[in-house]
Amino acid sequence: MSGPDGSEPINRASAQPYYQQLAERIRQQIMAGTLARGDRLPSEGELATTWDLARATVREALRLLEEQGWITRIARRGAFATMPSQRGWLLQGREGFFEDEVEGRQRRVTTHVLRAELVPLPASAVEALQLPPGSHGYVLERLRELDGEVALFSINYLPPQVGALVSRSDVPTGEGSLNGTLRKAGYALAGAARTVEAVAAQGEMADRLRVRPGTPLLKIKSTSWDANLQSFDYHEVWVRSDVVHVEVQVGTPAPAHASAPSPEIGRIVSP
Amino acid sequence: MSGPDGSEPINRASAQPYYQQLAERIRQQIMAGTLARGDRLPSEGELATTWDLARATVREALRLLEEQGWITRIARRGAFATMPSQRGWLLQGREGFFEDEVEGRQRRVTTHVLRAELVPLPASAVEALQLPPGSHGYVLERLRELDGEVALFSINYLPPQVGALVSRSDVPTGEGSLNGTLRKAGYALAGAARTVEAVAAQGEMADRLRVRPGTPLLKIKSTSWDANLQSFDYHEVWVRSDVVHVEVQVGTPAPAHASAPSPEIGRIVSP
DNA sequence: GAGTGGTCTAGACCACCTC
DNA sequence: AGGTGGTCTAGACCACTCT
Numbered sequence: 379m380s381g382p383d384g385s386e387p388i389n390r391a392s393a394q395p396y397y398q399q400l401a402e403r404i405r406q407q408i409m410a411g412t413l414a415r416g417d418r419l420p421s422e423g424e425l426a427t428t429w430d431l432a433r434a435t436v437r438e439a440l441r442l443l444e445e446q447g448w449i450t451r452i453a454r455r456g457a458f459a460t461m462p463s464q465r466g467w468l469l470q471g472r473e474g475f476f477e478d479e480v481e482g483r484q485r486r487v488t489t490h491v492l493r494a495e496l497v498p499l500p501a502s503a504v505e506a507l508q509l510p511p512g513s514h515g516y517v518l519e520r521l522r523e524l525d526g527e528v529a530l531f532s533i534n535y536l537p538p539q540v541g542a543l544v545s546r547s548d549v550p551t552g553e554g555s556l557n558g559t560l561r562k563a564g565y566a567l568a569g570a571a572r573t574v575e576a577v578a579a580q581g582e583m584a585d586r587l588r589v590r591p592g593t594p595l596l597k598i599k600s601t602s603w604d605a606n607l608q609s610f611d612y613h614e615v616w617v618r619s620d621v622v623h624v625e626v627q628v629g630t631p632a633p634a635h636a637s638a639p640s641p642e643i644g645r646i647v648s649p
Numbered sequence: 650m651s652g653p654d655g656s657e658p659i660n661r662a663s664a665q666p667y668y669q670q671l672a673e674r675i676r677q678q679i680m681a682g683t684l685a686r687g688d689r690l691p692s693e694g695e696l697a698t699t700w701d702l703a704r705a706t707v708r709e710a711l712r713l714l715e716e717q718g719w720i721t722r723i724a725r726r727g728a729f730a731t732m733p734s735q736r737g738w739l740l741q742g743r744e745g746f747f748e749d750e751v752e753g754r755q756r757r758v759t760t761h762v763l764r765a766e767l768v769p770l771p772a773s774a775v776e777a778l779q780l781p782p783g784s785h786g787y788v789l790e791r792l793r794e795l796d797g798e799v800a801l802f803s804i805n806y807l808p809p810q811v812g813a814l815v816s817r818s819d820v821p822t823g824e825g826s827l828n829g830t831l832r833k834a835g836y837a838l839a840g841a842a843r844t845v846e847a848v849a850a851q852g853e854m855a856d857r858l859r860v861r862p863g864t865p866l867l868k869i870k871s872t873s874w875d876a877n878l879q880s881f882d883y884h885e886v887w888v889r890s891d892v893v894h895v896e897v898q899v900g901t902p903a904p905a906h907a908s909a910p911s912p913e914i915g916r917i918v919s920p
Numbered sequence: 921g922a923g924t925g926g927t928c929t930a931g932a933c934c935a936c937c938t939c
Numbered sequence: 940a941g942g943t944g945g946t947c948t949a950g951a952c953c954a955c956t957c958t
Binding site: 421422423433437451452453454455456457 | 942943944945
């Protein structure tokens with residue numbers, strides 16, 4: 379009889395760490411609205427008692443939730459539920475464009491796969507993926523729309539064995555999430571380095587993105603690696619920032635004052 | 650007799666937490682080269698014994714160093730020194746453009762303050778800073794150069810009391826770091842929300858940044874708050890991404906060998 | 921097999937915030 | 940004054956890595 383209400387207690391037999399299980403339970407409460415935006419979570423001690431865990435374990439769960447943007451922690455005051463659902467594409471998030479835009483919102487992302495095949499990799503991809511010169515790899519070119527509007531064009535370069543996995547999935551049909559497919563196959567993104575530039579749309583790129591030549595676009599280059607620092611993806615994306623909201627979150631998540639006023643937290647913070 | 654070599658042991662009387670002191674000692678070893686890039690740090694247990702701390706405290710220090718990009722941790726293998734010095738402007742970093750570009754490198758940042766005064770704030774700033782409608786605030790407009798090349802133009806909007814602090818500092822002369830000044834005054838950045846767009850340089854902005862009208866620029870908007878979620882800065886920056894290397898770091902810092910993808914710096918990007 | 925970090929426990933003291 | 944989170948200790952067991 380751990381967990382409050384009718385929720386499941388922590389599964390002590392599961393291979394999944396307790397702190398991840400607890401974070402998942404709390405995340406579900408926030409999504410379900412049991413914990414409304416701005417609501418204060420029970421104190422760490424209270425959570426520890428309720429779920430029959432050590433406080434250090436509870437803190438680990440809260441740390442995870444904060445990192446993922448589900449809660450905001452304030453020293454000596456408590457943890458508050460935030461709603462990470464009204465942000466745009468989180469540039470330093472572990473999720474991809476698809477997940478960020480679709481998850482928990484009424485946004486429709488459609489994908490047209492323009493190219494998906496094994497080819498000799500360009501030098502930039504070979505270097506980023508730390509492969510021998512002249513290596514082949516899997517190339518994935520996709521044009522993606524947000525609610526019917528052309529949003530971005532991306533090129534992914536994947537190492538051969540990763541590409542083989544992807545080619546057998548539903549990603550080449552335009553239906554699957556590349557990020558999700560890779561995660562399920564064991565390629566969980568542990569880290570990535572990305573650069574951001576402003577470039578002018580030219581020639582074919584302008585046509586694809588339905589803009590006039592010269593229109594400013596965001597160009598993002600990214601190298602991703604797993605927990606063993608093994609690079610498994612290098613991609614370049616051209617983004618219409620007039621269509622896609624691109625964001626970067628630093629440190630503690632926002633108190634949700636960007637769009638809608640937050641009565642709870644707002645009142646506590648104000649004099 | 651804690652600390653290896655001649656380094657100071659942890660100061661048990663200091664108000665600064667042990668884990669921060671330990672992180673600082675290790676950071677210095679990395680900067681000094683005692684721990685070369687790619688070197689493996691002593692194990693957590695070893696560090697705990699050496700510095701006479703509990704392992705949990707050592708882990709907290711390592712977590713901090715990883716977050717700041719000084720080390721890379723790999724499960725069950727150890728922590729490795731990384732060199733965060735060859736990156737560009739870290740978009741999700743807690744440091745500003747000045748600190749990122751100058752720290753530990755031979756880059757010269759010059760600043761021209763074009764405006765520094767108390768004025769009625771625009772609606773966007775009032776909203777971001779959570780001030781009453783019609784509030785006044787401090788405005789700081791600056792043109793900044795990197796090694797003599799025009800790099801960016803920024804406008805900061807600060808709440809009255811924060812602005813008063815800044816106006817009495819050396820920031821208006823173009824010599825001080827705004828970020829550093831705020832930090833010393835107790836406004837430590839706990840979090841920030843930033844948006845990134847690609848826009849075309851127009852009119853006065855094109856003149857200021859010495860580019861042809863229509864040239865793509867990165868436009869970044871940012872709201873910063875402290876540990877109490879109190880907003881203390883809203884700013885907008887127009888960046889020449891052909892001059893400034895703008896990066897985003899996700900999760901675990903990159904391995905020493907694989908740095909961020911290189912943007913087309915120096916290549917003229919205009920019609 | 922020895923070493924390492926990941927996870928977990930059951931305490932403790934303190935400064936700071938709210939009441 | 941009592942509650943809260945920040946910090947710290949001294950253990951423990953385990954799966955995985957290295958050699």
